[in-house]
Amino acid sequence: MIPVNEPKIGVRECDYVLECLQSGWVSSAGKYIQAFESGWADYCGRRHGVATSSGTAALQTAVACLSLEAGDEVIMPTFTIISCALAVLYNGGVPVLVDADPETWCMDASQVAARITARTRAIMAVHIYGHPVDMDPLLTLADEHDLALLEDAAEAHGAQYLHGHAGKQAEWVRCGSMGTLSVFSFYANKLVTTGEGGMLLCADAEIAARARSLRNLCFQPERRFHHEELGHNFRLTNLQAALGLAQTERMDETVARKRWMGNAYTERLAGVPGLQLPVERAWARQVYWMYGVVLAREHELSAREFAARLRERGVDTRPFFLGMHAQPALQQLGLFQDETYRIADHLAQQGLYLPSGLGLSEAQLEQVCAAVRETLL
Template identity: 50%
Template sequence: MSNFIPVNEPLLDGNEKKYLCECIDTGWISSEGPFVQRLEKEFAARVGRRFGIAVANGSVALDAAVAALDLGPGDEVILPTFTIISCAAAIVRAGATPVLVDSESDTWNMDLSQVEQKITSRTRAVMAVHIFGLPVDMDALLAITQPRGIKVIEDAAQMHGQTCRDQPCGSFGDMSTFSFYPNKHITTGEGGIIVTDDEGLAERCRSLRNLCFKPEKRFVHEELGWNFRMSNLQAAVGCAQLERLDTFITRKRQMGCRYDELLVGVPGIQKPLVRTAWAENIYWVYGLVLDDGVPYDAEEAIRRLAAQGIGCRPFFWPMHEQPVFRRMGLFTGESYPVAERLARRGFYLPSGLALTETQIRRVADVTRGVLVS
């Protein structure tokens, strides 16, 4: 379908091509190239952190963060059930135990009241995951964790440029991670970054991403790491994208407001919150949740929209309902009704930075037609 509107299309019309040509002209294409360190330094500064460690993607950023904190067997890590599987997978692969909490029905973020209820003597960390456009109230979370000495990993994969009570997302807790996947506000194609203020954790992450080579004797290894390195080519794109982050954030908020205007009066949907007491929505994606009175689910809505040339994507499927974890005997008998409803009745509309005003109007018109008919 020639006029199909994809769920995401990145915007790559800044200095991306110029910086990529510089990599090719100089021969610096590997992880040893100068753009990697530039991206680490500039991105860390942007989110108010001392150190940045660029990695191959946002999922391995979580793996490295969990490993750097020495989380393992006997340790419990609290996280939302409504998230991408990368979060729980990092915990499970480390041998630690994921402990789940449900979501808030309005922000779609983790329910902090349940976090306090789930803390035990074995709780070592909380993984706070910011969802879709609004952040977790990090001040409230840290008020729970800090007095107890519980570590915090802030998964800010979707929150480039967002703030929480005027502090940058990515500046909270012991470590924060971001993704640079093509649907993020900053993309490197594939890629991610870990940021922290702790020099020891930063050095540990640098070692883990680079096979734990020893500086003094490169091919003698005391422990196993991974090749999680980012290439200079990827970092070059990231540097160009970072230069335009403020413009991208303004654009995303304009898109969110435009969808709000065009979908006024459409029955049967919950739209994203515009703001909370601690943040204004950044609209990483524009999500909709179907009311219970709508006689079909998100999967059917997505099918109907696709038939008319509109690409959409479902919300996350909860961790406690993942077949892979059930086969491991995890989360047996557990139920989280808000997350279950979001998974079945939530989806998001095309939200990429390259989306035009004409496309937004068409998406809204088709969505209105599908939901009203």
């Protein structure tokens, strides 16, 4: 079976981790934490990095930094992972949804303005499957309405966005560098993986200090066991940071490999009838975190049946996200009653992603494409 993801762990990771083991620095103290935080923040073009135990923990910390009041609203895509909605709910807020763009699968920025109310405090932009959200309209709205902009770049390590693309002074910037706060996941299927792990980035020193405190149980520097705020243990270990730093140091190679993979899939699958492939907008340099495909609405196969046929041919896949509005656990809270999101429903019904890990060989990619063609042609 060709796995949907296989991470690539190199010699440098082994060297750094061995050094942690031999030095005894295995917990969340040790030189690799800070080196990874500043290395990743630098790579993304942000001043501060705060490493966390997962992307979900980074999101929760980021939303906590907004100090929401009960009932405050955060606008987000319905087509995303539940971590985004949970971060808002656990901080007393209310997630407010917008549908996906039918081609980039990211939140449809044109729907956001209509969802702003007197209770809106933030917009959460989520770059989906490696393609950036169109951030300029969101940055403008955030500015006009005095909202925080949270950027979830968990799936977009190294992706770039042409900031200001409608004007004359456009500039390429990395995903994760545009939000008031941005977050990453370093789960095993991400371009940089620490096994489990995450990071929060920001430009503001005070926000970074608050995030550090929240991550570490809000211990006080002067009186350690005196707590004035409720925090979490969301710390990353030195061992994990060692893995992350080694991979940060070869990001150019990683991004090049992922872009090769995305383009190779597109070349081989273009023209398969009824199969929608990922796009790359002129203002985006996407990284094909996962190479998603979507069967046409009228297709005789659903994504589920398609996945079963591919599995018979030795190809593992994963289904696309199920929208937040369709999640029983969220509906049971009385959320999203009678709301419909046509594009997200279609993507959930007809979308899946193909093997996309850094460990995928060219021969495996050919096999995957052959299996897709045999199934659909």
